[in-house]
Every structure is written in C-alpha cells, then in structure tokens.
Amino acid sequence: MAESNATQVILTDDGIRIINAQNTADNAASGVANLNDPNLMSVIEKQTQAAQYAGLTSQYNVILARAKDASISTTALTTAYTNLSAFMTAILTDTTKASDVNRDTYKSLTGAYNTALSNVQNALNDSFNTDIDNMQSSVSVASQAASSASIVASQATSTGNNASQVASQAASAANQASADYTALSAGVEDGSVVHITTKTVIDAAVIGTAEIADAAITDAKMGNISANHIITGSIDASKVTVAKLDAGNITTGTLSTDRLNVGKLSALSANLGDVTTGSLKGVDIVANTFSTPNGSFTTDANGNVVASNLTIRGVTNLVYNASLLGGSGTNIPGWGISNNGYYSSYTLHDGVPSIGFNASTGSGVWNIFAQSKLYPLNGLTGQPYSASVWFVDDGSEAAMKYQFTLAFFDANGNRLASGYAGNTWNGNPTSQGWAYKTINNIISPSTAVYVAIQYWAYNGTGHALFSSPMLTQTAQSTGYQPDTGNVVSAGEIDGSVINGSTINGTTFNAGDIISSTYNTSRFYPTTITPAGLVATTGFNSMDGLRTEMSAGSFVTKYRAVHSNSNQYEAYDGVFSGDELALNSGFTNGIDMGFQQSVSGNQLTGQVVLSPLNGIHLWGSTQSIHFSGLQMNGTGITMNSYGNILADQGSTWWRVVDFSGKEIANFGTDVAGSNAIKFNRELDIGNFHINTGHTFTSWDKGAIHFAKGGGGAADIYAGAVNYTSLVKSSLLSVKLDVQKADTAYWAQLVNSIDLATYQYKSDDNTSHLRLSSIVDDVNVTKQWQLPDVFISRDENGKLSGVDDSVLLNATLATVQEQQKQIDQLNGHNMELEARLNKLEAKLNG
Numbered sequence: 001m002a003e004s005n006a007t008q009v010i011l012t013d014d015g016i017r018i019i020n021a022q023n024t025a026d027n028a029a030s031g032v033a034n035l036n037d038p039n040l041m042s043v044i045e046k047q048t049q050a051a052q053y054a055g056l057t058s059q060y061n062v063i064l065a066r067a068k069d070a071s072i073s074t075t076a077l078t079t080a081y082t083n084l085s086a087f088m089t090a091i092l093t094d095t096t097k098a099s100d101v102n103r104d105t106y107k108s109l110t111g112a113y114n115t116a117l118s119n120v121q122n123a124l125n126d127s128f129n130t131d132i133d134n135m136q137s138s139v140s141v142a143s144q145a146a147s148s149a150s151i152v153a154s155q156a157t158s159t160g161n162n163a164s165q166v167a168s169q170a171a172s173a174a175n176q177a178s179a180d181y182t183a184l185s186a187g188v189e190d191g192s193v194v195h196i197t198t199k200t201v202i203d204a205a206v207i208g209t210a211e212i213a214d215a216a217i218t219d220a221k222m223g224n225i226s227a228n229h230i231i232t233g234s235i236d237a238s239k240v241t242v243a244k245l246d247a248g249n250i251t252t253g254t255l256s257t258d259r260l261n262v263g264k265l266s267a268l269s270a271n272l273g274d275v276t277t278g279s280l281k282g283v284d285i286v287a288n289t290f291s292t293p294n295g296s297f298t299t300d301a302n303g304n305v306v307a308s309n310l311t312i313r314g315v316t317n318l319v320y321n322a323s324l325l326g327g328s329g330t331n332i333p334g335w336g337i338s339n340n341g342y343y344s345s346y347t348l349h350d351g352v353p354s355i356g357f358n359a360s361t362g363s364g365v366w367n368i369f370a371q372s373k374l375y376p377l378n379g380l381t382g383q384p385y386s387a388s389v390w391f392v393d394d395g396s397e398a399a400m401k402y403q404f405t406l407a408f409f410d411a412n413g414n415r416l417a418s419g420y421a422g423n424t425w426n427g428n429p430t431s432q433g434w435a436y437k438t439i440n441n442i443i444s445p446s447t448a449v450y451v452a453i454q455y456w457a458y459n460g461t462g463h464a465l466f467s468s469p470m471l472t473q474t475a476q477s478t479g480y481q482p483d484t485g486n487v488v489s490a491g492e493i494d495g496s497v498i499n500g501s502t503i504n505g506t507t508f509n510a511g512d513i514i515s516s517t518y519n520t521s522r523f524y525p526t527t528i529t530p531a532g533l534v535a536t537t538g539f540n541s542m543d544g545l546r547t548e549m550s551a552g553s554f555v556t557k558y559r560a561v562h563s564n565s566n567q568y569e570a571y572d573g574v575f576s577g578d579e580l581a582l583n584s585g586f587t588n589g590i591d592m593g594f595q596q597s598v599s600g601n602q603l604t605g606q607v608v609l610s611p612l613n614g615i616h617l618w619g620s621t622q623s624i625h626f627s628g629l630q631m632n633g634t635g636i637t638m639n640s641y642g643n644i645l646a647d648q649g650s651t652w653w654r655v656v657d658f659s660g661k662e663i664a665n666f667g668t669d670v671a672g673s674n675a676i677k678f679n680r681e682l683d684i685g686n687f688h689i690n691t692g693h694t695f696t697s698w699d700k701g702a703i704h705f706a707k708g709g710g711g712a713a714d715i716y717a718g719a720v721n722y723t724s725l726v727k728s729s730l731l732s733v734k735l736d737v738q739k740a741d742t743a744y745w746a747q748l749v750n751s752i753d754l755a756t757y758q759y760k761s762d763d764n765t766s767h768l769r770l771s772s773i774v775d776d777v778n779v780t781k782q783w784q785l786p787d788v789f790i791s792r793d794e795n796g797k798l799s800g801v802d803d804s805v806l807l808n809a810t811l812a813t814v815q816e817q818q819k820q821i822d823q824l825n826g827h828n829m830e831l832e833a834r835l836n837k838l839e840a841k842l843n844g
Contacts, residue, residue, distance in 0.1 A: 041091060041101040050092050056113075057085075063120055072123045077116040084109045317483040318471040319453060320373035324353040325530050333531040334373040341369030341455070347465045349390045349434055352480070354467035357457050361400075366458045372469065374409055374450035380473070381444045387453050388438045388477040389469045396427025396462025403456040406439045406471070408448035419445045427462045434467075438477040506530060518544055518561055521593040539592070546594045552577050559591050572598040579610035584619070636668070714793070727804060742819075745812035753784040772806070774798055 041049070060081050067074045087109050091099055291298040297307045321334035327343035332355070337343070340359035347354045361367045377383075387406040396402075401424055408419035421442045444451065455466050468480035510526035513519070516539035523537040523546075534549045544559040553576050560569035567586040574581045584605040585598040596602070605619030617623065617640040627635035633647040644653060646668035655664040667674025681690040687703075688696040697703050705713040731737065752772045759769070773783035774790055776798045789809065791802040 039100060039103070040098045042098050043096060046092060046095045046099070049088070050095055053088050053092065060117075063117065063124075066124060067120050070124060070127045072120060072127065074120060077113075077120050080109070080113040080116040084113045315472045315474060315478050315481070317469075317481055318375045318451065318473065319469045319483055320375065321530065322352075322372075322469050322480070322483045324355070327353060336371040336373075337369065339367040339369045339457075344465055347392065347394075347467070349392070349467035350480075352468045354392075354465040355455060356463070356465040357455070358394075358463040360461040361457050361459060364459055366403075366456055368454055368456050370455040370466070372452045372454075372471070374413060374452050375471070376450055377408075377444060377448055381446045381448050383444050383473055384441045384475040385444060385451055385471065386438070386440045386442065386474050386477040387469070387471045388436065388480070389453070390434050390467045390480070391437050392434045392465050392467075393428045393432040394463040394465070395429060395431050396464055397460035398427060398429055400427035400460030400462045401425065401458040402427065402462075402464055403454075403458065404437045404439065404466070405454040405456060406442050407452055407454055408444055409450040409452065410447060411449045413450065416445055416448060419448055422456070427460065427464070440477050441475045514539060518590075518592045537594075544592050544594070557594050559587060559594060561590060561592070563590075570596070570598050570602075578612060579608055581609075582607045584621070740812055742812040742816040745809040746816035748786045748788065749806075749809050749813040751784055751786060752789070755783065772801055774800060 060077075064074055064077070067077070087105065091101060288301045289299060297305075299305050321332065324332050324335070324343060326333045327335075327345070330337045330342055332343050335355070337355070339361075340357060342356050342358070343353065344356045345353045347356065355370045357367075357369050385406060387404070389404050391402070391404070393402075403422045403424040405420055405422040407415050409415055421439050423437050423439050425437070451471065453469055453471055457464075470478060470480045472478055507530060508528040509524040511524055513522050513524055514537060518539045519537075523535075525536060525538070527533075527535045527537075529535075532550055535546065537546045538544070539561075541561070543561055544557075546557045546559075548555045548557075553574070555575075556571075556573040558569075558571040563569065566589055568590050570585055570587045570591065572581075572583040574583070583598040583603055585603040587596040587598070587602065603619075605622045606616070607618075607622055608616040610616070615624070619640060623637050623639040623645075625635060625637045627647075632649055634649040634651070635647050636650060636653055637645040637647070639645060646653065648670065650668045651674055653666040653668050654662055656662050662677075662679055664679065665674070665677040667676055678689075679691075681688065683689075683698075686698050686701070688694075688698055690696070695703070705715055707713045754770060755773050756768050756770050757773075758766055772785045772789065774785060775781040775783045785801070789802055789806045791799050793799045
C-alpha cells in the first residue's frame with residue numbers, strides 16, 4: 001500500500017524485516033574494509049542480500065502459485081530458484097561475517113533465475129492479460145527500505161572508493177525504517193493519522209475499523225462485507241459473480257430480457273401465448289407444425305412440406321475429398337499425409353472415415369500430419385472463411401496439444417505467416433467421445449491465393465482422429481456435407497441432361513457392367529474415379545484388355561484367358577512421360593482383374609524407349625528389325641545382344657557416308673559370294689592396311705605369321721620382293737645336328753631336271769621362267785626332282801619346291817665342286833711342274 005490514513009493498525013511480529021534492515025545498517029560500518037575485495041561478500045552486502053532474498057522468495061511463491069493456476073510450466077523457474085537458493089543459503093547462514101563468494105557463479109545463477117522468471121511472467125501476461133507487476137508488490141518492507149543500501153553496496157563492490165558513503169546511506173534508510181517500526185509498535189491512537197513512507201506488506205495484521213482512501217488492495221481476502229456500509233458509488237456487475245439470486249429481492253427497476261439466459265422457455269411459463277414481435281436467432285426450433293403467417297410455407301408433423309416457391313441452396317465444402325474416398329494407409333487422394341498421419345476406416349463419424357495420429361511428436365515439437373488440397377481463391381480476398389471438424393481423443397498425454405487450423409497460402413503454396421487461425425486444445429489421457437471443433441470468420445488476406453485446413457499435434461504421445469472436415473466461404477462454420485456442393489438425394493436421375501455443371505468427388509461409370517463370364521471384378525466399359533483415373537475395359541473369348549490413364553501415366557494391359565499351364569500369357573505397355581516400356585511375360589493363374597504386374601520373375605521380354613537412356617532390349621525374343629523397302633526378308637535384324645542377323649534374302653550390310661560413298665560392305669548372302677570390303681584405310685590393332693596396297697606395322701616392329709597352335713605359318717604368294725631373306729638357323733633350336741655329306745647333296749642336286757616354262761596365267765609379256773618341276777600330273781614322274789626338295793601342305797598334298805633345302809643343297813654342291821676344283825688345280829699344278837721340267841730338258 002502507498003498510504004494509510006485515519007487507520008488503527010495493529011502489527012504482528014512481521015516487523016522483524018525492519019529490524020533486519022537496521023542490523024544491516026549497523027553492520028555496514030564494520031564491513032567497509034571488505035567492500036573493496038570482489039571475492040568477498042561484506043557484512044553490509046550480506047544483510048542487504050538477506051533482505052532482498054526474502055523478497056525474492058515471496059515473489060517466487062506468488063508467481064509459482066499463479067503459474068500453476070494458469071497451467072503454465074514452472075519447471076525451469078523451480079530449477080533456477082532451487083539452484084540460487086542453495087547458493088544463497090550457504091552464504092547467508094552467518095550475516096555477521098564477511099564470506100568468500102564466487103561472483104561468476106552468483107551472476108550466472110541470478111541471470112538464470114531472472115530469465116526463467118521473465119519467461120513465466122510473459123506467459124502469465126499472454127494468458128491472463130493482467131498486470132503481473134502487481135505480483136512484485138509482495139516484496140517486504142525491509143527489502144524496500146534496504147534497497148538503497150543494496151544498490152550503493154553493489155556499487156561499492158566494484159569501486160570501493162565510495163564505501164563510507166554506502167554505509168552511511170544504508171544506515172540512514174534503516175534508521176527511517178526503524179523509526180516507522182518504533183512508532184507502529186507503540187500503537188496508534190484512534191483518529192490519529194500514521195504515514196508509512198515506505199512500501200509496506202502487511203502479512204498477518206488485523207485491521208479493525210478503518211477507512212482506506214484512494215488505495216488499491218491487491219489479492220486481498222475480506223471475511224464479511226456488510227452491503228449497508230457501501231454508502232456511495234457503484235459496483236460493476238461484470239466484476240461480481242452471484243452464486244444464487246432470489247428474484248423476490250428484486251423490488252424495483254426493470255430486468256431487460258436481453259440479459260436473460262434461460263435453459264428452457266417452459267421454465268418461464270407453460271403457455272407462451274403469441275410472440276408477435278422480435279425474432280428468434282441462432283436457436284433450434286422443434287415443433288409439431290410450422291407455417292408462415294400467410295401460409296406460403298407449411299410443414300406438418302409427418303414432415304410433409306408445402307411451399308409456393310421453394311429453392312434449395314447448399315454451402316459448398318471447399319475441402320477436396322472431405323469424405324476421404326480412396327484412402328489407404330498414408331495415401332488419401334487430395335490430402336498431404338505426413339509425420340505419422342494415417343487413414344482410418346475403423347473410426348468413423350456418421351459413416352465418414354477419419355485421419356488419425358498415433359505416435360509421438362517429441363518434446364516441444366509441432367508436427368503437421370495432414371493438410372487438405374489447396375483450394376484456389378480466384379482473387380476472392382477480404383472474404384470470411386470458416387471451418388469445422390469432428391475430433392475424438394483415444395488417449396493422449398495431458399501435456400500434448402492438438403490444433404485444427406484454417407490457413408491461407410501464397411502462389412507458391414507457402415503458408416502466410418499472418419494468414420491462419422487455429423483452434424487448440426489439450427490431450428486427454430482417457431478416451432473421449434466425438435467433439436465438434438470450429439473456426440469462424442477468418443478474413444482472407446490480400447496476398448492469399450489458396451486456402452486449406454491442417455491437422456497438428458504437439459509435445460507428446462497421443463492417439464486421436466479427425467473426421468468430417470468442412471471449409472466454407474461463410475462467416476460462420478456449418479455442419480458437414482461431402483465436397484460435392486449441393487446433394488440431391490432423390491434416387492436415380494434418368495433421361496436428364498446436365499449442362500454447364502462441375503461434378504466433384506464422384507465415380508463416373510459409362511454403360512452397364514460388362515456382360516462376360518471373365519468379368520469377375522464387375523468392370524464397366526469406362527470408369528472415371530475421384531482420383532482422376534480413367535479406365536476402359538473389354539473382354540472376348542480369347543483375352544481381356546484394359547487401358548488406364550492417370551496423371552502422367554498411360555497403361556495398356558493384355559491378359560490371355562486360356563493356357564495349358566498355370567502361366568497365362570500377358571503383356572503390359574506403360575507410357576510414363578519419360579519412357580515407354582513394353583513388357584511381355586505371364587501371370588500366375590488367370591488375371592481378369594488385371595491385378596498382377598508383368599514384371600520381376602514374370603517378365604520374359606522388355607523393350608524400353610527413353611529420351612534419357614535410349615533403347616533398351618531385354619529377353620531372347622527382343623530385337624530390332626530393319627526391313628528396308630521390301631517385306632520379302634531382305635533386311636537386317638539386331639538382337640538384344642547387339643548382334644546383326646541377316647534375313648534369308650539379304651545380300652549386303654553397308655556403311656555409307658553422307659554423300660553416298662560406300663565405306664564398308666559386309667556380304668550377308670547365304671551363298672557367301674559377296675565379300676567383306678573396306679574402302680578406307682583400316683587399322684587393326686598395331687597393323688594398318690591402306691588403299692595403296694600397303695600392310696604397315698605402326699610401331700615399326702617385325703611382322704610375324706604364326707599358326708594358332710604355335711609355330712610359323714606357311715605363306716603363299718606370287719613374286720616376293722625383299723631386301724633381305726633371313727632363315728632362322730640357330731643351333732639353340734635344333735636337334736641331331738650332323739655334318740652334311742656334300743657329295744650326297746651334290747649328287748641330288750645334279751639329278752634334278754631343270755626346265756624352262758611359263759605359268760598358265762602368264763600372258764605374252766611374261767618372261768621365261770626356269771626352275772625344277774614338281775610333277776603333280778603324271779603317275780610315272782617325267783621330271784626328276786628328289787623328294788627331299790618337294791614341299792607339302794598340312795594335308796600332305798604337293799605344294800611346290802622347298803627352296804630353303806634346295807638352296808642349301810646347291811651350297812653343298814658348290815662346296816663339293818670346290819673340292820673337285822681344288823683337286824684339279826693341284827693336279828694341274830703337278831702336271832705344269834712336270835711339263836716345265838720336260839721343256840727344260842728339251843731346251844737343255
């Protein structure tokens with residue numbers, strides 16, 4: 001209280017706090033020496049802190065009680081207070097002596113408490129929209145009286161130079177408080193005026209007969225108030241809750257009917273008579289009959305309606321697929337399901353399935369688990385929108401919250417930060433019945449492009465479900481109806497034409513159910529589902545055919561109806577925008593419901609055409625056939641391995657350049673008459689064959705002609721021009737090496753019949769040829785050639801003269817002839833010597 005006038009005050013021993021303030025001042029002088037040490041808490045500071053801590057505790061208790069009443073979490077505040085209390089209790093145990101203190105710890109604990117306290121105060125402000133500052137008025141008189149000393153003492157801690165002044169101010173403040181206490185303790189005479197100059201908390205005082213002028217009583221409890229003592233002024237009835245009101249005590253004045261809230265009119269009168277003026281608004285009318293004054297509209301007890309002019313209007317539900325048609329698991333057409341949301345056909349509200357949540361969000365986490373399809377506003381901003389939904393809680397943690405949200409979105413589908421409204425409520429640990437939740441009169445922002453509803457869960461584990469959502473362009477939410485606009489329940493509509501209408505959320509079947517023994521699934525010739533699938537189906541005596549078209553996909557299906565085994569021939573064609581897949585295979589058993597997919601181990605062949613991956617062939621029957629200009633089997637086929645297969649009548653497979661010049665010709669005729677021709681230089685590994693009749697070794701290495709099984713291969717050629725002829729005659733590769741009998745080989749050479757001739761292929765320009773003859777014509781050989789000089793192929797057939805043997809045999813002949821020449825020369829020399837001797841004698 002700020003002031004008390006003309007009051008008799010009897011105080012209890014709550015003045016102890018004032019005495020504590022006096023003690024603080026008394027001890028301040030003796031603690032000046034410690035003020036300059038930041039690691040010590042002086043006696044003056046201790047006593048000041050003791051008073052302040054008492055006020056803090058009182059404040060904490062008040063805040064704690066109000067927060068609990070408002071269901072606001074105080075966990076962080078309690079933890080911060082407990083930690084600070086433990087620290088301060090240890091220091092303030094003895095306030096007559098200075099103590100060591102860790103200023104960093106003290107600062108950290110105080111900051112944590114102030115932060116937690118501020119958070120709870122802000123929450124209280126948000127929840128109750130009241131002035132939480134009044135809570136702080138419960139700080140004790142001692143705390144307020146010593147506040148100046150506390151502030152100055154704190155400054156003295158950091159500066160030290162003003163320590164004496166601090167103590168003086170603390171003592172002065174405490175002396176004033178002590179004076180107030182002394183005056184009040186001595187008692188106050190009736191009619192006297194007492195001024196209490198400091199803020200005062202009267203904890204347990206008894207105030208007798210008193211007049212409190214211009215004062216505020218906060219959180220006061222008054223035992224009995226005699227109404228006849230209220231002599232002037234008025235009491236605002238909105239601030240008073242009257243438990244029971246005896247109508248007999250209302251003796252004057254008028255009670256306006258707009259102030260009445262009567263449960264049933266029968267409580268007022270058994271017969272209301274005629275209500276001739278006014279109107280009934282927002283009420284349910286239950287009557288046996290009903291009519292307008294002129295009889296233009298009447299209803300009887302049987303529900304028959306007679307109207308001169310009747311127009312039926314409905315409110316369009318803007319929630320696409322509000323009845324959740326086609327839902328399964330986490331997939332509901334027209335809905336975005338996430339974060340453990342799911343479709344439930346088990347929990348129904350008036351036959352309508354629901355969207356459920358049965359999981360944990362995590363601590364302090366908001367999870368959106370369902371959102372309806374965005375509905376375009378088409379420029380209708382600034383308009384009221386309302387929504388409703390039915391909710392059932394199957395058991396959720398009490399700390400958990402659920403929210404039903406009406407939200408507006410921008411052109412990119414992002415929810416506007418200020419463009420939504422939510423209805424939020426707490427979870428209930430026990431299962432509850434269905435509850436009706438509404439959101440009314442939400443104005444669409446000027447930047448809104450779409451509107452939708454959302455289901456949210458927060459802060460815990462729970463199981464709850466939402467059903468029968470309704471979103472309307474109205475200022476007041478309405479009851480649920482499917483999202484098909486106005487519904488006319490009048491059986492079938494036959495022989496009618498519907499023009500210029502939009503049909504939403506329905507299944508369209510063209511024709512009658514197909515009459516076929518194979519139509520076990522009761523297909524119509526054409527069906528359009530609410531999800532946008534268009535399907536056509538047909539059956540005959542050989543197969544079943546079906547085509548399905550949906551967003552981004554076109555599927556054709558063929559199913560055979562006859563088979564010699566359990567495998568029935570089947571084909572699927574799928575066009576999905578970025579590829580065309582043609583699948584061949586089988587189904588396990590007859591599949592007239594088109595439920596099995598031709599894939600996996602039921603796939604025998606596949607052709608895939610894609611702009612991303614080209615053409616893909618799989619399976620032994622898959623190939624690409626090029627028939628050319630004729631259909632008589634003269635083309636080329638490329639199979640799934642990439643091999644090229646010629647048709648029976650094919651002759652060539654060619655590679656031609658842009659100008660039409662042939663690069664390569666591959667003969668493909670069955671007879672093998674057409675050769676393989678390369679009309680450009682050809683590189684094969686390290687060898688280069690060009691059009692200049694040249695066979696080149698690119699790395700300049702030797703060219704070897706070898707047999708596949710090892711060893712050198714025979715070479716057949718015409719004239720061979722060479723710069724050197726080398727025969728491998730290494731001793732290291734030879735066996736059974738013996739000195740040749742040159743006389744024998746000379747004899748063989750001399751036995752050869754030489755002949756001159758020309759080849760049959762020679763013309764008149766060819767020169768005369770000379771060599772030995774291999775007689776492969778006559779049984780009785782007419783031309784002598786020892787067999788050792790004859791070469792045969794791998795089959796033993798005569799092939800020609802082995803020049804290598806003949807050359808060396810000729811060398812042996814030369815050696816043998818050289819021997820004979822040497823002998824003849826010796827003999828000639830001997831004869832010449834004898835002749836010379838004879839001539840000498842004759843001339844002698």
